[in-house]
Structure formats: C-alpha cells, structure tokens
Amino acid sequence: MTLRFTKGHGTENDFVLLADTRGDLELTPDQVRRLADRRAGIGADGVIRLAPTAAVARSGEQVADDVLATEPQAIWFMDYRNGDGSVAEMCGNGVRVFAAFAESLGLVDLSAGGELALGTRAGVRRVRKEPDGWYAVDMGPWSLPGGTDAAASGFDSAVLVAGWPAPRPALGVDLGNPHTVVALSRPEELEELDLTRAPAVEPVPVDGTNVELVVPLGEEEGPDGRPVGRVRMRVHERGVGETRSCGTGACAAALAVRTWAAAGVDDPHDVPSTWYVEVPGGEVRVRLLHGGHVELAGPAELVFDGELDL
Structure with a gap:
C-alpha cells in the first residue's frame, strides 16, 4: 500500500x-x-491518523460514539499512537499539529476566528488560532486523582529517577491521560537528570504514566501587566521515552506548581492563572479556564510531505 x-x-x-x-x-x-x-x-514520537469520527465509531470504539453524541460538529477524530505502537488517549502538542494538518488539507479554516472541534479518546478538544500563529486548545477538565488530600499535602506518590539515592514525593495530575509531577530545586539539577530509563513510580500506575520533572522559576509580568508564572520541564513519556516536549505534560507541570503555590498563600486567587512552560523544544502557554478546564497554546509546524510503501 502506498501512503502519503x-x-x-x-x-x-x-x-x-x-x-x-x-x-x-x-x-x-x-x-x-x-x-x-x-x-x-x-x-x-508518535503517529497521528486523521479519520472521520463516524468511521472510528463504526470500528467499535465507543468513545467515538460518545464524541458525536456530545458534539456532532466533531466530524474528525485524532487517532493517536505512541511510538511503541500502543494506543494513547490524546496528546496536547499533537492536537495543535492535527489542527495545522487539517488546515493544510482544506478541511477547516481557522484564519478568520473559526474553531475546530475534534474527537480524541479523551473527549472533544476545541482549537482556535491566535493572531501570532499559535494554536490554543481547550484541553478539557483536569483533576488531581489524589483529591483534596493530595492538594493539601502536595503529593500522592513517589518517583525514583536513575541515579537518585531515594524516591522523591510527586503529585498525580489527570488530563485525560495520566501524569506524575516531581519538583526539583535548581535548573542545573534538571539538566543533569538521567532519563534514558523510565522513572519508577510508586504506587505503580495501572495504565502507566508520563513523568514530568519541573523547576519552578517564579513569576514575572505578563503582556497584560498581570503576573504570570514560569516553569522549566523535562518529561519521560510512557511508551516513548524522553521527548523534547509534551503538551499535556506542560499542563500537568503548570497545574502541579500552581497547586503547590496555592497551598502556601491565604488567597489562592493571588497565584497566577497563566504559566509559561519551558521545554527542551521551545515554550508553550498554559492557562486556567472557567469551569475547571485548562488551555494549552503553542506553535505547530508542518515540516515536509512524503510517500511510503507500507
């Protein structure tokens, strides 16, 4: 089979x-x-198949039926696979690239303030295009699997990275796919990490987890004069290994750091709701939305086209 x-x-x-x-x-x-x-x-890092949501539903995936029942306009589905061949719920960076791909195919026009509603195994995701060319995605609801106890204590699990003498406390964050976030004290410590092997997580997650190692970098003044937070991150993705970036991981990193910061102030509203997350491959923006949702914004680039024989 020849495939574009x-x-x-x-x-x-x-x-x-x-x-x-x-x-x-x-x-x-x-x-x-x-x-x-x-x-x-x-x-x-992964393979994305753009397919009709109805066709995915006919193949037996109940989630596609649920997508159409929730949002009939979500006619396209992001079938995402990790690099090891395993099926994944979704990918934040992948959603933005999916939108750019759909634009290039003429399936959607986001240049005039339009919005793309697309189906994923984590539910419907909505994408818009900002004036600077970045794609902003409503990533849907997020949660702390450990609940209020985890928010109060700041952790609900432990992570051991190769070379560490002992595990360190970590906080689980769910964005439709699982994440475990560990705070480090210095950028130099982040740079020296050995992520050639998957970090060990306790308790062991049933479906695996992405592990984010983060350094909070404090606050700065944003474009609108309001304070924004800044975080630096590296990530080990389940089924892939270390990647240059992870969209849902960036959201998890920002949400975990904000949770830790909010625990130390009298009024949680004093903690920034917008965070810039630095990753080895660049920078993305994470913003808390009303209704318990979170937004991810960043660039998406289509590099080249080709043809292959499967």
Whole structure:
C-alpha cells in the first residue's frame, strides 16, 4: 500500500501524520513502530491518523460514539499512537499539529476566528488560532486523582529517577491521560537528570504514566501587566521515552506548581492563572479556564510531505 504522509511537530514533539479521510486505514502496532523508528523509518514520537469520527465509531470504539453524541460538529477524530505502537488517549502538542494538518488539507479554516472541534479518546478538544500563529486548545477538565488530600499535602506518590539515592514525593495530575509531577530545586539539577530509563513510580500506575520533572522559576509580568508564572520541564513519556516536549505534560507541570503555590498563600486567587512552560523544544502557554478546564497554546509546524510503501 502506498501512503502519503506529513511530518510535523509542536515544540519539537514530532509526529507522522496520515490523512485517512475515508476511514479505511487500519494501522497495526508494528506499522506504527516502523513509521516512528528514527533509524529505519520516518522517525517520530508518535503517529497521528486523521479519520472521520463516524468511521472510528463504526470500528467499535465507543468513545467515538460518545464524541458525536456530545458534539456532532466533531466530524474528525485524532487517532493517536505512541511510538511503541500502543494506543494513547490524546496528546496536547499533537492536537495543535492535527489542527495545522487539517488546515493544510482544506478541511477547516481557522484564519478568520473559526474553531475546530475534534474527537480524541479523551473527549472533544476545541482549537482556535491566535493572531501570532499559535494554536490554543481547550484541553478539557483536569483533576488531581489524589483529591483534596493530595492538594493539601502536595503529593500522592513517589518517583525514583536513575541515579537518585531515594524516591522523591510527586503529585498525580489527570488530563485525560495520566501524569506524575516531581519538583526539583535548581535548573542545573534538571539538566543533569538521567532519563534514558523510565522513572519508577510508586504506587505503580495501572495504565502507566508520563513523568514530568519541573523547576519552578517564579513569576514575572505578563503582556497584560498581570503576573504570570514560569516553569522549566523535562518529561519521560510512557511508551516513548524522553521527548523534547509534551503538551499535556506542560499542563500537568503548570497545574502541579500552581497547586503547590496555592497551598502556601491565604488567597489562592493571588497565584497566577497563566504559566509559561519551558521545554527542551521551545515554550508553550498554559492557562486556567472557567469551569475547571485548562488551555494549552503553542506553535505547530508542518515540516515536509512524503510517500511510503507500507
């Protein structure tokens, strides 16, 4: 089978993009691994298939039925696979790149203030395009699996990174996919981390977890004169390894740091609701929205197109 593909990235979190507008492409885990292979394939952190939501529903995925019932306008579905071939709920950087890909195919026009509603295994995601070319995504609701106890204590698990003498406390954050966030004290400590091996997490997550290592960098004045927070992060993604960026991970990092900061002040409203997250591949913006939602904004680049024989 000859297949057209596009290579894209969001802050260097990179993807192979496949336009399956008829919904008849069935990717096997082995094919995904071959596409994502950086030596024998195209090379990517993951593979994104753009397909009709209705076709995904017909294939037996109940979540696609739920998407259409919730938002009939979400006619396109982001079928996301990790580089190891495993199926994932969604990917924050991938959603932005998906939107840029859909634009390039003429399936949506976001230049005049339009909005793209797309289906994912974590529910409907809505994307708009900002004047500076960044894509902003309503990532939906977020939560702390450990609840109010975790928010009060600041942790609900422990993480051990290769080279550390002992585990360190961590906070779980759910964004439709699982995250575990660990705070570090200095940027130098972040740079020296060995993430060639997956960090060990206790208790062991049933479905695995992404692990974010973060350094809070304090506050600064934002473009509108209001204070914004700043965080630096590295991430080890389940099914992939260390990546240059992770969109949902950036959200989790900002939300965890804000939770820790809010625990130390009399009025949580004094803590910034907007955070800039520095990752090895660039910078993204995380903003708390009303109704318990969170927004992720950042660039999306389509790098090249090609053709391959599966």
